[in-house]
Amino acid sequence: MKSSLSLPIAVNTNILEMEYAVRGPIPMRAAELENRGMKIIPCHIGNPQALGQSPLSFNRQVLSLVEDPAKIARERALKNIFEETSISSIKESDFVSDDVLTASENILAKMKAGGTGAYTESKGERFIREAIADFINKRDLHPNPNSISADPEKIFLTSGASQGVKFVLDLLIAQNTDGIMIPIPQYPLYSATIKKAGGVQVNYYPDEDSGWTFDQSLLEDSLAKAKENGVTVKGIVVINPGNPTGAVLSEKSIRTVIDFAAKHQLAVLADEVYQENVYSGEFVSFAKVLGTGSVPLFSFHSISKGFYGECGHRGGYLEVRNPPKVQDSHLDFVDLLTKQASVSLCANTAGQILTYLMVSPPPEGSESYQKFIEEKNKVLTDLKDKATMIREAFFQMEGVECFGETGAMYLFPRLNKLPPGKTDFDYCMSLLETTGLCTVNGTGFGQQEGTSHLRIAFLPPQELLAQVLPEWIKFHNEYVG
Amino acid sequence: MKSSLSLPIAVNTNILEMEYAVRGPIPMRAAELENRGMKIIPCHIGNPQALGQSPLSFNRQVLSLVEDPAKIARERALKNIFEETSISSIKESDFVSDDVLTASENILAKMKAGGTGAYTESKGERFIREAIADFINKRDLHPNPNSISADPEKIFLTSGASQGVKFVLDLLIAQNTDGIMIPIPQYPLYSATIKKAGGVQVNYYPDEDSGWTFDQSLLEDSLAKAKENGVTVKGIVVINPGNPTGAVLSEKSIRTVIDFAAKHQLAVLADEVYQENVYSGEFVSFAKVLGTGSVPLFSFHSISKGFYGECGHRGGYLEVRNPPKVQDSHLDFVDLLTKQASVSLCANTAGQILTYLMVSPPPEGSESYQKFIEEKNKVLTDLKDKATMIREAFFQMEGVECFGETGAMYLFPRLNKLPPGKTDFDYCMSLLETTGLCTVNGTGFGQQEGTSHLRIAFLPPQELLAQVLPEWIKFHNEYVG
DSSP states (O other): OOOOOOOOOOOOHHHHHHOGGGHHHHHHHHHHHHHTTTTEEOOSSOGGGGTTTHHHHHHHHHHHHHTTTTTHHHHHHHHHHHHSSSSSTSSSSOOHHHHHHHHHHHHHHHHHHGGGGGGOOTTTTTHHHHHHHHHHHTTTTOOOOOOOOOOGGEEEEESTTTHHHHHHHHHHHOOOTTTEEEEEOOOHHHHHHHTTTTTTTEEEOOOOGGTTTOOHHHHHHHHHHHHTOOOOEEEEEEESOOOOTTTOHHEEEOOOOOOHHHHHHHHEEEEOOTTTSSSSSOOOOOHHHHHTTTEEEEEESSSSSSSOOOOOOOOOOEEEESSOTTTTTTBBBBHHHHHHHHHHHHHHHHHHHHHHHSSSSOOOOOOTHHHHHHHHHHHHHHHHHHHHHHHHTTTTTEEEEOOOOOOOOEEEEEOOOTTOOHHHHHHHHHHHHOEEEEEEEEGGGGOOOOOBBBEEEEOOOOHHHHHHHHHHHHHHHHHHH | OOOOOOOOBBOOOOHHHHHOOGGGGGHHHHHHHHHHHOEEOOOOOOGGGGGGGGOOHHHHHHHHHSSSSSHHHHHHHHHHHHSSSSSSSSSSGGGGOHHHHHHHHHHHHHTTTGGGGOOOTTTOOOHHHHHHHHHHHHTTTOOOOOOOOOOOEEEEEEEEHHHHHHHHHHHHHHHHEEEEEEEOOOOOOHHHHHHHHHEEEEEEEOBBGGGGBBOOHHHHHHHHHHHHHTTTEEEEEEESSOOOOOOOOOHHHHHHHHHHHHHHEEEEEEOOOTTTTSSSSSOOOHHHHHTTOOEEEEEEEEEETTTOOOOOOOEEEEEEEEOBBBBBSOBHHHHHHHHHHHHHHHHHHHHHHHHHHHHHHTTTTTTHHHHHHHHHHHHHHHHHHHHHHHHHHTTSSEEEEOOOOOBTEEEEOOOOOOOOTTTHHHHHHHHHHHOEEEEEEEEEOOOOOTTBBBBEESSOOOOHHHHHHHHHHHHHHHHHH
16 A cells, blocks of 8 residues: 555644754754854853753763773873873873762762663662752851751752652642743743643742842732632742842742642742852751751752752652651652653663763862862853953943843843844844844743843853953944944 | 641552553562562563563663763774783773774764753654664665655653653544554553543453454454544554564554554554564564554564563664544644654653664674674573473473463463452462562453463573472462462
8 A cells, every 4th residue: 555645633732832942943943053164152042061061070980981891900000100100101190080980989889780871760760869968068068957958869860950850840730720930021931831731820920129029918919810810730840040030039039939839739940050140148948948848849959060060960859758658558758750751761871981980079188179170160150250241342332131140141231222123032133133042032941021131151262352341342333322 | 827738649540540451460469579588580670680581781781881971082992902912811801892982982073062961852862863764764675666764853862661652642542532543462651641641541452362363354343342432533553563462463464454444534643663683483563564554553672672682771663654643633642742752851861872783783894793693692592492491391380371473571371260259360470479489460461351461581591480480380280279
């Protein structure tokens, strides 16, 4: 039989309607322009190594050896030979430190048989989950009388933070009247995942002019409105430090969220992937503020951000506190998250190892420590300086205001003046076409009606910024003028 | 405010009801026993490196250098020094071949800025998708007048094959009356993913006694029954070579499926992850048989199987032919698959690189070729020998029959004799408790009512098999006797 032409197919409308601006029309147009030879500066996404940030030497040296274990013994043998002979063209610094060799051996010894080539447990390698628990306990100053310690059995290695978020939202959203509160503006992973799961996105609006802060009444208003519309709110998402706003939450704000969640029996989803990217103020974790409280807390971390920037390796973790029991079942959330992880078999092993290295950096006084700290500080200082350069450029752009502290990797300036009929989408598209600078319009993240914004990742090298910022200022003042 | 104890939460019942036997109660019990010190032989899952299979040297050497690019120049410098001096403790074979260095450099040169640390395009690196298209064209003997060539823009790098399957099924299942035909027995990824997406699993039953073959009438019967029940069948899954059966489809059977799909306007999902694991007969791809036909075809491949066994690295691809248009939209399936891929950002880069190496092995005559072929043949010969050993043991087990050719990594023997009241689950659990051999009962894959089976992955080293098979025979004959 000859096959016939296929008809259009009805598909899952949730996927059809889902939007993901960070990889939407503006970045797609940028890719087209790049293929035609235009120089593009990709500031639409937090992808530091694509803009020249170097990976941490220690982490990559270890990963490299774990991927090819035969090289560990050889490296040691070569080091010995070069210590005994004097071959001038090879320097001691061409060899990895002894603690790199030891770390690689330790990882291989702790991994179940098969090293990086074997599936791990669905949740991820147990020793890595233990190291994550230690990292959390140390970060949150455990032991102290007001906290409980992290449990490796309630930690899941995930493919970036995104997979963990999906696991939790897919589970929480049981029907099409179930809603999840998210801050506006938000990272579009949340809106997209809620949409795909068939749930309701319930917006709450941190106050831009006061630096994206929020209080209980603002949360209560959002919840009340959702209830009026017949929505059962199941959880609240908080991104701290904020994406796209960069705002860093105070301990008081975190306490507000936890009390609100307790009062209304909500789960808290704390996206803490930018916990190392705080340039003023201090990061406080939800787990620390939760202490011995009984609110269900899901917190997410990632190797993609911080000073690691290992986006491509897709590593991260999800930590659960107070996993809720499941209605009409003897199971709890940890059981069902494990089942979901099982169907994907496991998080990729290179990402797992980089997650391990993120939570187990070279200890103070170790051979690799000095270099590690230098690399870390260089990245973080550079990010801060670049944010400052861009903020200063905003002062020369008519009607541009940028609120809040500097955190994460983004600035989210408000465009108070746009030509009649023009949106922030038009603005960002023109900015791209004119200067090659690829940003994302505020609409992609959500914003208060009547306002216009853009998000820019402050990642390009300073030399490049020094070159493009005057072009942007010129573009801007002509565009709005 | 003090937080209060949280109540049980209503969750997505699809996840609650979803089952995934390959990581279900038997493997979970095995993990418990292992923690108590029992020696477990993990044959419940195709995880070759966990059972001693070595990764391919070429692939890992390249990956290792790509993860730590500074080592490439150093390796070259060291090689030169050792060629000029004579240090007896170091052999030439301690250095990687020149083509490993070249391959590593080429990959880094072709990757977009940032190497493995940067997000790639959502679909995966373009040069890898081009290499996959070349591989498919070569495999399917393109150009020939009856085929069309693969298109890199219709190829997606995925996290294992599983992620690609999920993307397609999540899209196809638009409502709870949409069904997907799957062979019984099947790999539980399919039943689990259909369940999670809220669709209907429509079984068809290849004929065990004739070696798991099937004809059109068998497919028509299954479809007719589904229609009677109000199910709209959207697609048909075929696993070739079969998992768990190992059956290898003939070109005629593939033609039957394609004609059937054309007649009923179904999409075909061809799981071809075991295409290198054919120990008798020949693998023919669905794309080759499809030729210039217009049936929508989604085919899946993976680095986890074959002679690579890189399960932990989570690499694979999805190739689309004749992407269907989407009803009430200007978009087609490639657009929507791209959107789904975007929300996960990209497949992990180490997995992408190993996928590239899978489709671009060292060419004949190259420096690394000989060793590559030796390693490949060793793995495949060993797998075949181990399957034979296990098949021979079955002859000594009362009432055990194993049908079909040997393919994939599994045998799926039928247990014709079980004690009254005992199921194949009971059998596998007792087998585990008695011998440490971890298999999965047939129920986990689905089976004709009234039959009992188990699946065993033929992966343990031959020495270990020689030791455990007599124990299994003894266990079996006592259990059923």
